[in-house]
Amino acid sequence: MRFLHVADVHLDTSFTSRSTSVRQHLRDASREAFERSVDLAISEGVHAFLIAGDLFDSERLSFPTERFLLDKAAQLGEHGITVVYATGNHDPSSHEDGPRPIPWPENVHVVSEANPQRLLISDDTGKPVGYVTASGHASTKESRDLSRLFPRPAGEMPEVGLLHTQVHSSLGATEHHSYAPSELSYLVGAGFDYWALGHVHVPQTLSEDPPVRYAGSLQGRTHKEQGERGALLVDLSDRDAPVIRFCSLATVRWDTVDVTHLDTADSLDDLQRLVQNEWAKARKVDAGTGDTKWMVRVILSGACNLWSELRDEENRDALADNLRHTLNDALDVMVVSKDVHAPQPIEEYRSRNDMLGEALRLCDMIREGKATLETLDPDDLAGLESDDPELVERYIRGLLSSPGTDAEVAVRLSQKQDRRKGKAHKAPDALSKHPGSKHQ
Ligand SMILES: [Mn+2]
Structure with a gap:
């Protein structure tokens, strides 16, 4: 039979x-x-x-x-x-x-x-x-x-x-x-x-x-x-x-493209190019049957100068929209940002003797279980309702386990420092990048 x-x-x-x-x-x-x-x-x-x-x-x-x-x-x-x-x-x-x-x-x-x-x-x-x-x-x-x-x-x-x-x-x-x-x-x-x-x-x-x-x-x-x-x-x-x-x-296949090296991306075009390269590599390994259409999921992760733009759902949708037209044989594209963070010299910061260095060292100690945040009021923690100290501890460690956490701490603290330093620090950069802009 x-x-x-x-x-x-x-x-x-x-x-x-x-x-x-x-x-x-x-x-x-x-x-x-x-x-x-x-x-x-x-x-x-x-x-x-x-x-x-x-x-x-x-x-x-x-x-x-x-x-x-x-x-x-x-x-x-x-x-x-x-x-x-x-x-x-x-x-x-x-x-x-x-x-x-x-x-x-x-x-x-x-x-x-x-x-x-x-x-x-x-x-x-x-x-x-x-x-x-x-x-x-x-x-x-x-x-x-x-x-x-x-x-x-x-x-x-x-x-x-x-x-x-x-x-x-x-x-x-x-x-x-x-x-x-x-x-x-x-x-x-x-x-x-x-x-x-x-x-x-x-x-x-x-x-x-x-x-x-x-x-x-x-x-x-x-x-x-x-x-x-x-x-x-x-x-x-x-x-x-x-x-x-x-x-x-x-006739339709589902596939995921992981793009982990985003450090060279400074524009939407750069991002698109990086995704396209990964897509081309994946299709070389598995080309489908020639007439295959693909449902594509792009997962972006790692350090990227466009990290804050990629947090915005509208921006991710816009990138997906562009990719829908540029990735060969894509039927649909969705873009997921997973632990995309600002590129930061974390190791250098960690050894610094200032608030940022202190914060990064504290993150390390909490991760390693050498410090706890006993005085933390759980009402201030989004996503956690329990005040059981063990749960709070586990929750905090979970938050800190993401690879982008240190970079985020660094960005937040250094932005505040920059702001405090004021125009004296920022202005020369801005002027040198846009000569003449002042007079337009
Ligand atoms: Mn079934």
């Missing part, structure tokens, strides 16, 4: 936090990835197309998606491909929480109740090639271990288990609610040749023999879902030697 294993398509996700055009593009991308999986199933001549739950994101099912799915299902049917779709916690059969039922063609078997169904799969001449046993979610909060309900398979043909489940030990499982939880050791010993799983969006192999696999989300939906996304093409013709191939199908 040969089949395609897809999961977590989440069609019609709302993507409400995105702009109208990006939202539309992301919704289209989910359908496009599904379309590619259907094309692949047909070109590979598989016998079955398995959907391991969360085909829909919620009860929302748009007319374009309904039309699209019925067309794709019929197309699979024309090629003699059986579709088995086991519902998940996002698309349960319950009428209150799940999508409305649609008139699927005969080649589609929707399994939407816990009671497992064992379906015979045949090739296009009608010759049986294997069985798929599936169980589905009837509600959004299935709490039972559905795998325990699967009858033990016995026979000469390959047997596949299809289920939307949170296997306890899987990578990224904590990101998902523990619905229909199951145990890997039980799945491994349950007698199936392959477990086609859905729910956890990180594609992964939980066991090689027998294969227990998460296909992962077909199209990533957030920055937590970076990396290639697609489906698993499985050949169980030789039960002792399954052949499994991951096929990258998602």
